[in-house]
Amino acid sequence: MTTLITDQKHIWHPLTQHKTSSAPVAIARAKGAVLYGEDGKEYLDGIASWYTSLFGHCHPFITERVTAQMQQLDQIMFTGFTHKPATDLAESLFKILPSNQAKMFFNDNGSTAVEAGIKMALQYHHNKGKKRNVLIAFEDGFHGDTFGAMSASGLSVYNGPFNEFLIKVERIATPQEDTIDDILKRLEEIVLHNDCAAFVFEPLVQGAAGMKMHEVAGLNKILAFCKQHDIITIADEVMTGFGKTGTHFASLQLDVYPDIMCLSKALTAGLLPMSLTTCSQHIFDNFLSDEIAKGFFHAHTYSGNPLACAAAIASIELLQSEEMQDNLRRITERHTTFAKALSKNSKAQNIRVKGMILAFELSTKMERYGNLRYELYQFFMDRDVCLRPLGNTIYVLPPLVTTNEQLAKIYGVIEEALEAF
Numbered sequence: 001m002t003t004l005i006t007d008q009k010h011i012w013h014p015l016t017q018h019k020t021s022s023a024p025v026a027i028a029r030a031k032g033a034v035l036y037g038e039d040g041k042e043y044l045d046g047i048a049s050w051y052t053s054l055f056g057h058c059h060p061f062i063t064e065r066v067t068a069q070m071q072q073l074d075q076i077m078f079t080g081f082t083h084k085p086a087t088d089l090a091e092s093l094f095k096i097l098p099s100n101q102a103k104m105f106f107n108d109n110g111s112t113a114v115e116a117g118i119k120m121a122l123q124y125h126h127n128k129g130k131k132r133n134v135l136i137a138f139e140d141g142f143h144g145d146t147f148g149a150m151s152a153s154g155l156s157v158y159n160g161p162f163n164e165f166l167i168k169v170e171r172i173a174t175p176q177e178d179t180i181d182d183i184l185k186r187l188e189e190i191v192l193h194n195d196c197a198a199f200v201f202e203p204l205v206q207g208a209a210g211m212k213m214h215e216v217a218g219l220n221k222i223l224a225f226c227k228q229h230d231i232i233t234i235a236d237e238v239m240t241g242f243g244k245t246g247t248h249f250a251s252l253q254l255d256v257y258p259d260i261m262c263l264s265k266a267l268t269a270g271l272l273p274m275s276l277t278t279c280s281q282h283i284f285d286n287f288l289s290d291e292i293a294k295g296f297f298h299a300h301t302y303s304g305n306p307l308a309c310a311a312a313i314a315s316i317e318l319l320q321s322e323e324m325q326d327n328l329r330r331i332t333e334r335h336t337t338f339a340k341a342l343s344k345n346s347k348a349q350n351i352r353v354k355g356m357i358l359a360f361e362l363s364t365k366m367e368r369y370g371n372l373r374y375e376l377y378q379f380f381m382d383r384d385v386c387l388r389p390l391g392n393t394i395y396v397l398p399p400l401v402t403t404n405e406q407l408a409k410i411y412g413v414i415e416e417a418l419e420a421f
């Protein structure tokens, strides 16, 4: 158990108040949908390790490709150099992205993918000689923890120390059945009083907000409004990308495609950290100039890392396989059946299913960061299932390789929780 002793001595964990939090769980290895603890316990990974491990852990199709790549080319600077893993990734990705996407820019994680997207949008207007300095974003959105991304995020409970350093953002509600007219009125009002550069949004499902879902039709109208006003639309698909909502990308369900897209998390099937900011040709063309300064002077040292590219290429291939598409349909069907059973329980409210995601609210009243979520988390872990409730929202987003027996186990502990809480 030296892991936990050294951990306590030296490690500062993310999203953790170390004074009050309990000790972390030491994981020795993971395979498929199962995490193996150092203490010999096994946990079912019901949220694909924060939506990254799309095909479960250590999938041989991915690990073998990365191992082979490792022996060819490990890392090379991406300014002045290029390589086949990067171009192969482009070829496979642009086949499945919305048809207006034309260029891809490498970053290291979801936050920096959004950060680069926001900077692209701001510089797009700057290059055109326009001053546009305000962002539009949904209430309760989450876009990451760097300053631009933090600005766009509406879940700002913990942003107190930084509020005065953030970019100005005007917020709109997510479109529900009969709210779109009010939202469009609010947008008219916003553009009347602000120079809006971009609209940053999670399409169809807001992950960190508790898998909150909204309407396709309403989102189409908001995007059309933005296009009319030359407001760059930035779809943050860091969570929704790669099959989560049933289609390869949530944006594919829309009639109006975003100008910029941010991809990470499952991009590399959970093997290596990498992200992409993709954009349409007209965004890119605005950076072409004889003036050097009109280029996009933004870089990360590990841009286009060949190992991460190899993982992403393999992941996109596996996602499109019949086996994984069958798994996706199977999981959606099982979720739907379980949702029907849940709907008979008055403690489960607002039950929703989209693609790989099942979510609902436990009717017990509580605030988002109250104790219930920790109690629920512990309740599930004690029953060998890793789920991470957000407030009173319980959600499941299992790896595609999760078997029907494993799904039944996850649903079973949720039913137990409904009895107990």
Ligand SMILES: *Cc1c(COP(=O)(O)O)cnc(C)c1O
Pocket (backbone or CB within 6 Å): 109, 110, 111, 112, 114, 142, 143, 144, 145, 202, 207, 208, 236, 237, 238, 239, 240, 264, 265
């Ligand atoms: C996780 C997430 C991010 C941040 O990604 P990191 O890799 O944690 O920086 C941004 N946007 C969305 C929608 C996310 O789910």
